[in-house]
Amino acid sequence: MAEPAKATKPCPICGKPSVEKYRPFCSKRCADVDLNRWLSGSYVIPASADPEPDEDDEVPTHSRDPEDDNI
Ligand SMILES: [Zn+2]
Incomplete structure (x- = not known):
């Protein structure tokens, strides 16, 4: 068994x-x-590191602060 x-x-x-x-x-x-992972929008496993293949086919987002243009 x-x-x-x-x-x-x-x-x-x-x-x-x-x-x-x-x-x-x-x-x-x-x-x-x-x-909670789905609800929070971020599919992240906080406890254990899951060796899942990360396929990011989405357009990379620019980390640009919009407030910089408002000066
Ligand atoms: Zn479990």
């Missing part, structure tokens, strides 16, 4: 085996973390 027969994906937040009740997460806490 090493692994469960079910093909459950690990929790995308912490990597633990997901629980059916909170799929695809392992707990409500991780589900909340994912929800």
